[in-house]
Amino acid sequence: MNLMQILDSSGKVNSELEPDIPEKELVKMLQYMILVRLLDEKGMRLQRQGRISFSIPSTGQEATQIGAVAALNPEDWIFPAYREPGMAFYRGLPLFDLINHWFVNEEDPQKGRRLPGLFGSKEHRYVNPSAPIGTQIIQAAGAGFANKFLSEKAVNIVFFGDGATSSSDFHAGMNFGAVFKTPTIFFCQNNQWAISVPLSKQTGASSLVDKALGYGIPGIRIDGNDILAVYTAVKDAVKQARMGNGPTFIEAVTYRAGPHTSSDDPTRYRPKKELATWQKLDPIKRFENYLLKKGIISDNRVEEIRSSYDTEINELITKAEKLPPPSLETLFTDVYSDQPWHLREQFEELSALQRMND
Ligand SMILES: Cc1ncc(C[n+]2csc(CCOP(=O)(O)OP(=O)(O)O)c2C)c(N)n1
Ligand SMILES: [Mg+2]
Structure with a gap:
């Protein structure tokens, strides 16, 4: 199946397909790709040093998340898997929120209740993901139905991996979306692996986009390391969804x-050679080359962006690491608006135990 590409691996643009994006937005897109890469480096290092418990990198997949969020309106809902943190930052989620979440401290907006990396933000319409693979697909289709039912302008985009296309929720979500023509964009990040399962063992289909045909959903296969292809495909899908024409399935081929x-x-x-081949197709370098050729940025500016984020993140890490964990009380809050007697009793018992140990 063909692959839609606008920027080749060297950053050369196909001018017939080049989208019209204001310079300021183009720079913002690069900036957030750089941020995501840097956060991955920091997160992995902190985990290896034993300072945080867990880290989920999305290195190599910066173009999919940032290209997609740039093509959405702020009122559109994002249903992420776990490799799309850049979408939340692009919408204004403070960096300190994520870093407090990594350290599971009292300022962690998730209050230590989530696996680090699985976070959401209602304010930014970035929905809390669930750990079981594929769950977000049915949630997005259902929420799309709600948007349609309430005649809201918002559309929904849901992210999932190649592995998730084998889940029953993929079938249920795609089928529901197609039948009810929900304004849902099904965005598959085909990164070639589902932990240690390669794509060749995941499906008998020759490409994942073929699956869309069976549901009656238009599908497009794009180069997922080409941010302009991602932006264009999502923009088109959003337009169709907003016009009431229902879902689109996007297979973004990435690594x-x-x-x-x-x-x-x-x-x-994983074979070493495979990684080396894909590293030559790096999405950040490619976009950077495009912007350099257009004279929109300079090498110095790129270095400035990187080093200013580096300083900011390091300062936030120092602050976050000093904060205590969430208070014991948070174990008993946020489920019921009026705390039931048995939870009150458990809390009192736990507080008494804590006082004895202090
Ligand atoms: C229902 C279910 N089965 C298994 C797992 C364990 N698991 C977590 S991530 C993952 C692989 C998912 O691969 P893919 O959908 O390709 O996404 P990627 O991690 O590559 O982004 C698996 C099997 C899970 N979380 N949920
Ligand atoms: Mg995968």
């Missing part, structure tokens, strides 16, 4: 350049 998570060692199952 998980890092480990699955900090608990994984891909050198045990």
